[in-house]
Amino acid sequence: MTAAWFIARRELGAYLRTMSGYVIAAAALLMQGILFNAFALGSEHNRLSTEVLSQFFWTYSGVIMTASVLLSMRLLAEERQLGTVVLLASSPVREREIVLGKFLSALGFLILITLPSIFMPLLILVNGKLSVGHVATGYLGLFLLGSASLAIGTLGSTLARSQLLAAIISGGMVVGMILLHPLGALTQRPLDDVLFALGIWHQHFPPFQSGMIHLRDVVYYLAVTYFALFVSTRVLEARRWR
Amino acid sequence: MIEANQLSKYFGERAAIRDLTFAIASGEVVGLLGLNGAGKTTTLRVLSCLLLPTAGTVRVDGIEVTEDPYAVRRKIGFLPDLPPLYPEMTVGGYLGFAARLRQVPSREVPARVAEAEDKTALRDMHREVIGELSHGYRQRVGLAQAIVHKPALLILDEPAAGLDPAQIVEMRHLLRGLRGEHTVLISSHFLTEISQTCDRLLVIHDGELVGQGTEAELASSMGQGGRTIEVEVRGQPADIAARLAALPGVTRAQIRSPGEATTVWTISASADIRAEVARLLVSCGCDLLRLEARTSASLESIFMAMTHKPAGGPQ
Numbered sequence A: 001m002t003a004a005w006f007i008a009r010r011e012l013g014a015y016l017r018t019m020s021g022y023v024i025a026a027a028a029l030l031m032q033g034i035l036f037n038a039f040a041l042g043s044e045h046n047r048l049s050t051e052v053l054s055q056f057f058w059t060y061s062g063v064i065m066t067a068s069v070l071l072s073m074r075l076l077a078e079e080r081q082l083g084t085v086v087l088l089a090s091s092p093v094r095e096r097e098i099v100l101g102k103f104l105s106a107l108g109f110l111i112l113i114t115l116p117s118i119f120m121p122l123l124i125l126v127n128g129k130l131s132v133g134h135v136a137t138g139y140l141g142l143f144l145l146g147s148a149s150l151a152i153g154t155l156g157s158t159l160a161r162s163q164l165l166a167a168i169i170s171g172g173m174v175v176g177m178i179l180l181h182p183l184g185a186l187t188q189r190p191l192d193d194v195l196f197a198l199g200i201w202h203q204h205f206p207p208f209q210s211g212m213i214h215l216r217d218v219v220y221y222l223a224v225t226y227f228a229l230f231v232s233t234r235v236l237e238a239r240r241w242r
Numbered sequence B: 001m002i003e004a005n006q007l008s009k010y011f012g013e014r015a016a017i018r019d020l021t022f023a024i025a026s027g028e029v030v031g032l033l034g035l036n037g038a039g040k041t042t043t044l045r046v047l048s049c050l051l052l053p054t055a056g057t058v059r060v061d062g063i064e065v066t067e068d069p070y071a072v073r074r075k076i077g078f079l080p081d082l083p084p085l086y087p088e089m090t091v092g093g094y095l096g097f098a099a100r101l102r103q104v105p106s107r108e109v110p111a112r113v114a115e116a117e118d119k120t121a122l123r124d125m126h127r128e129v130i131g132e133l134s135h136g137y138r139q140r141v142g143l144a145q146a147i148v149h150k151p152a153l154l155i156l157d158e159p160a161a162g163l164d165p166a167q168i169v170e171m172r173h174l175l176r177g178l179r180g181e182h183t184v185l186i187s188s189h190f191l192t193e194i195s196q197t198c199d200r201l202l203v204i205h206d207g208e209l210v211g212q213g214t215e216a217e218l219a220s221s222m223g224q225g226g227r228t229i230e231v232e233v234r235g236q237p238a239d240i241a242a243r244l245a246a247l248p249g250v251t252r253a254q255i256r257s258p259g260e261a262t263t264v265w266t267i268s269a270s271a272d273i274r275a276e277v278a279r280l281l282v283s284c285g286c287d288l289l290r291l292e293a294r295t296s297a298s299l300e301s302i303f304m305a306m307t308h309k310p311a312g313g314p315q
Helices: A004-019 A020-040 A049-072 A077-082 A084-091 A095-127 A132-159 A163-185 A191-198 A215-239 B039-048 B071-074 B092-101 B106-119 B135-147 B165-177 B189-196 B215-221 B242-247 B273-282 B297-304
Strands: B002-011 B014-024 B029-034 B057-062 B075-081 B153-157 B181-186 B199-207 B209-213 B229-233 B250-258 B262-269 B288-296
Touching: A004 A020, A004 A095, A004 B092, A020 A049, A020 A095, A020 B297, A049 A095, A049 A132, A049 A163, A049 B181, A077 A084, A077 A132, A077 A163, A077 B153, A084 B092, A095 A132, A095 A215, A132 A163, A132 A215, A163 A191, B002 B039, B014 B039, B029 B039, B029 B189, B039 B153, B039 B181, B071 B075, B075 B106, B075 B135, B092 B106, B092 B135, B092 B189, B106 B135, B106 B165, B135 B153, B135 B165, B165 B189, B181 B189, B189 B297, B199 B215, B199 B297, B209 B215, B215 B297, B229 B273, B242 B250, B242 B273
Parallel strands: B029 B181, B029 B199, B075 B153, B153 B181
Antiparallel strands: B002 B014, B002 B057, B199 B209, B229 B262, B229 B288, B250 B262
């Protein structure tokens, strides 16, 4: 797995050396700032600190999913566009190391651009109280949701020949997984339970948002991450047979 | 070093290469010639383990590519037609990354990078950003990444593509510098490059191997195997032209450039008669200053004949 580390380090450097990484980071923070002001702080009636914090994580979950799709679109699609995938494919590196390295770099960058958002929960301290446990749980939820979204984005980037197409495929898959829950509401048992359980947001994120950790939600996000990365690896391996 | 046996690669129903059988010995520099779409790049990509063959076998240094592609890749340095460069990286950073990917031990990476930069005349560019380099320098960086881990086998796909004449000469020198250290397989459209750089040629057409051997062997197989001997002499007798023409195998002997002190003769023959020509000239009392043998058929004419295209026609 040493190669995965080299790939992750190079890729993280690429995020920091190019404008696209900073643009996505700035856009994510700006979007979250606006949403935080509009939804979390913008209410006219008094609210509990925990409600405001919950609203913060609710809005940030949307930003995280959008940022994940944008960050991951370049991972393998850009390598194919530039022809640099040949360097990886002709080196003694296994496909799973390529996928893991790419994914870890994007996850690392997502964490980097999420860290500055901590000032928003701290703002709640000005006029209220803050539960460290609630903050930590909310960020854990964001991390897991981001991890799953990035893994889906990695798969989209593996399938596509261009970054734009990768973003469209990944965005489509993430939106599709969000819509599984509303779709479940239109169906009957037992299909609705299956669709509710598979949805990426409505059932699994709100507990984190409210400061609760359910093992099933953690397992769900880790399973989505693993499955998407596994399929990405298979797609890369299959390409050698074409 | 390479043993390909009945090697085929199909894309759907279309055969990109079909039943290629050839061998390349360690230390050889071999040129792969063919028209666009002939299957050169597919062949190189299969040998580089970028594509798996549909049928047939390829062994690189005794290892079957389908059985242990990871072990094969450790032995290979590959430069594709478009060098795989990250434009935002510096030359040194990129070569270090390539070396680490190819499992060069971390403590050896700086030395290997420096060595590759020296061989490709990139030492002064170590801190330069790749995206700001000229095409010629980028091609050199591409070559440097292929040799940074000292591979036994070097596979180069169109290394001189897009270079200007001066850069082509530089690239030729770089490639010649690799002789002896690696087994090299080069694909190129530049027949002069191939002719001057390679020991042996593989000619591929419509996915099939239509010829292999030295330039002279290919010319001979195409019925263009006549030889031309060029000699430079001083103090020749008056009847030298008749004596040369009388030698067995000589079809024509003519003065190419008469000079005051020396004369250059061009002698066309059906076989290698260098020894007979040398003996004759010395026995006639001439000072033999130079004797050089060449195949009379150019690589271009051999190539065109093998690929069934009239010389001078569009490729």
